[in-house]
Amino acid sequence: MLRSTQSDPDAAKGVAFGVSAYVMWGCFPLFFALFQGVPAYEILIHRVIWSCVFLIGLISLLKRWSPVVQALSQPRRLGRVLGCALLIALNWGIYIYSVETHQVLQASLGYFLTPLVNxxxxxxxxxxxxxxxxxxxxxxxxxxxxxxxxLLGELPWISLVLAFSFGTYGLFRKQVPLDGLSGLFVETLLLLPLGLLALSWLSLQDLSHFGEQEKTTMLLVTSGIVTALPLMAFAGAARRLRLATLGFLMYINPSIQFLIALSVFKEPLNTIQLVTFLLIWTGLALYSWSAWQSRPREAAAS
Structure with missing residues (x-):
């Protein structure tokens, strides 16, 4: 009895952390829509740089340098981490581009597709x-x-790139013995030299928006914090919840994006697009049911 009363509050905290993480990710279009006139690649550069800076402070505060130092002391194993870094950078860049070009519906479709790509x-x-x-x-x-x-004569490339880049990132990430926080820091650290070189080139070409306006500069710096916060919440959820529960909560993110695309950005949703969403939602329902049904077998095997 004591054990159940102790585990229930922990599970409740896990759900709260998980919902918080996915709601924050779902609201990302509202944040990236604030970058008026700043190209997606420049936002990506600053997202990498300031994520790395923020994570240095956070890891120092939490005293979590041990796994980071261990990972960096084994250069041969950094190949997969670099692969993860390039994939997540691609995912971030395409996602920011989708918001800038008002194609958030395609982005939400991509994240609905991700479990099936996995x-x-x-x-x-x-x-x-x-x-x-x-x-x-x-x-x-x-x-x-x-x-x-x-029927539309176009391949939903934004959806496919987001789904396959994040799905492949997850595949590589499984093979990297780092927790979410340490892993993201090492990934951004590997991308940091490229980010600093790109920022230097933009500054030399007088193309950088950093420092032009206080609002834009603050948004660029904040992008690093906004990147790390949902990851911290997700890490808290992952420690307390079963993978199946996390899987169900994951649909909060693209669902919010879908609603934002329709209600805030007023993106058109034609009949063919609605049919494709319905097909994928049906597929996700079947996938979720299958995952739920397999729980007793997985528990018996473990």
Whole structure:
């Protein structure tokens, strides 16, 4: 009895942390829409630089340098971390571009697709077995993309790049023995030289927006803090919740983006796009049900 009363508050904290993380991620379009006239690549450069600076202070405050030093002392193992860094930078850059070009619906579609991409990568790369419902879910997602391509005459490349870059990032991240906070710091640290070189080039070419206006400068600096805060909340949730619970909470992020795209940015949603979303939502429902059904078998195996 004592054990259950101790675990329930911990689980409640985990849910609170998880909801906070996904709500913050879901509201990212509102933040990045504030960067008027600043190109996506420049925001990305500052996001890398200021994330790294903020994480230095945070890791120092939490006294979490041990895993970072251990990772940096093994250069041969940094290849996968660099791969993670490049993939997350690509994901960040395309996401900022989607907000700047008012294609948040495509971004939300990409994050709805991500769990299904994870399933596909697990089968193709890790040779994991796929349940029948997961196979149907993957088929529905593929059908949705084909419909967009054939009937709209365009490939939803933003959705696909976001889904595959984040899915592949997750695949690489599983092979890196670093927690979320330390891992993100090492990733941004590896990107820092490129970010500083790019910022120096922009300054020399008189193309930098940093320092021009106080509002823009503060937003660029804040982008680093905004990047790290949801990750901290997610780390708190991951320590307290089962993976299946985190998986269900994950849909909060693209759902909020979807609503923001329609209600705030007034992006049009035609019938074909609605059909593709419905197909993917159906696929996600089947995937979630399959994951829920597999819990007793996973518990017995463990």
């Amino acid at each position: 399933v596909a990568l697990g089968v193709l790369v890790l040779r994991e077995s796929m349940a029948r419902l997961q196979l149907v879910a993957l088929g529905l997602a593929t059908l949705a993309i084909v419909i967009q391509f054939l």
